[in-house]
Amino acid sequence: MDWPVLLEAAEAAARATTGRGRVADYIPALATADPEAFGMAVATVEGELHGVGDWQRPFSVQSVSKLFSLALAVAYGGDTLWQGVGREPSGNPFNSLVQLETEHGIPRNPFINAGALVVTDRLHTMTGDASGAVREFLRRESGNPLLDTDPVVAASEAEHGHRNAALAHFIASHGNLENPVETVLEHYYAHCAVATSCRDLVLAGSFLARYGVRADGTRLMSRSETKRINAVLLTCGTYDAAGEFAFRVGLPGKSGVGGGILAILPGRAAVCAWGPRLDQAGNSVAAVAALDTLTTLSGCSVF
Numbered sequence: 001m002d003w004p005v006l007l008e009a010a011e012a013a014a015r016a017t018t019g020r021g022r023v024a025d026y027i028p029a030l031a032t033a034d035p036e037a038f039g040m041a042v043a044t045v046e047g048e049l050h051g052v053g054d055w056q057r058p059f060s061v062q063s064v065s066k067l068f069s070l071a072l073a074v075a076y077g078g079d080t081l082w083q084g085v086g087r088e089p090s091g092n093p094f095n096s097l098v099q100l101e102t103e104h105g106i107p108r109n110p111f112i113n114a115g116a117l118v119v120t121d122r123l124h125t126m127t128g129d130a131s132g133a134v135r136e137f138l139r140r141e142s143g144n145p146l147l148d149t150d151p152v153v154a155a156s157e158a159e160h161g162h163r164n165a166a167l168a169h170f171i172a173s174h175g176n177l178e179n180p181v182e183t184v185l186e187h188y189y190a191h192c193a194v195a196t197s198c199r200d201l202v203l204a205g206s207f208l209a210r211y212g213v214r215a216d217g218t219r220l221m222s223r224s225e226t227k228r229i230n231a232v233l234l235t236c237g238t239y240d241a242a243g244e245f246a247f248r249v250g251l252p253g254k255s256g257v258g259g260g261i262l263a264i265l266p267g268r269a270a271v272c273a274w275g276p277r278l279d280q281a282g283n284s285v286a287a288v289a290a291l292d293t294l295t296t297l298s299g300c301s302v303f
């Protein structure tokens with residue numbers, strides 16, 4: 001696979017989206033991102049690392065962190081997690097409240113905000129420090145000890161977090177949180193507000209391409225658990241646009257409102273693209289275009 005050539009073509013496709021989509025501003029600290037920034041990286045299971053554009057520039061990981069909190073909750077707690085959160089696509093925006101009422105406080109899947117709050121809660125019960133566990137995992141896998149929560153973004157999320165607070169209280173009212181609402185929200189914001197780059201994320205996400213094996217060769221989770229996480233990524237990782245993402249890109253992937261998308265080519269590579277302008281569903285316009293081009297030109301996908 002000629003990754004540098006593919007990355008160049010993907011970058012050209014991303015640059016052609018200039019002006020389309022909008023930088024997220026419902027978390028004010030995110031609104032300052034450079035709308036035309038773009039980066040992309042690939043880490044193969046053989047240990048190759050390639051990047052283009054701003055691939056080493058940090059951005060707010062946001063919901064891409066939900067992939068890591070889920071992986072750790074499954075690795076440490078196994079199947080019990082699924083008693084408190086489902087694994088069906090929601091068909092609703094990522095921060096929607098409506099389904100929780102009819103579904104009695106059990107969120108549809110771990111990647112909408114409601115589901116991620118439940119995952120953070122269970123991870124906190126198991127580790128005593130949910131956001132610390134996510135940060136430590138990201139640091140170790142990426143080999144970047146400086147990777148950290150951006151306190152300005154975390155504070156901005158908390159200050160403007162009425163909707164997430166409402167979700168958490170509603171879940172708690174159904175008895176589906178084990179820790180205080182304030183604790184769960186604090187740790188949720190802290191892991192969403194971690195600053196990472198495409199480089200960090202492809203290395204940190206590579207355990208999913210290696211069927212559950214970490215950077216140091218130890219196993220985080222079984223092959224079957226890895227397959228299941230990839231399945232939930234494919235069906236729910238890009239919210240209400242997961243069908244369109246599967247159609248265009250054909251890889252399990254997780255997006256965040258910071259503009260990053262981390263996608264997995266099982267058995268081969270982890271790929272991350274970043275561009276801050278978002279479409280209606282909250283996915284990066286440039287990152288989707290780049291990943292679409294990469295899989296279309298290479299013929300690589302899970303299909």
Ligand SMILES: NC(=O)CC[C@H](N)C(=O)O
Pocket residue numbers: 062063064094095113157164189192255256257258282
């Ligand atoms: N989709 C996202 O990236 C949303 C994450 C953001 N921290 C929120 O809670 O709204």
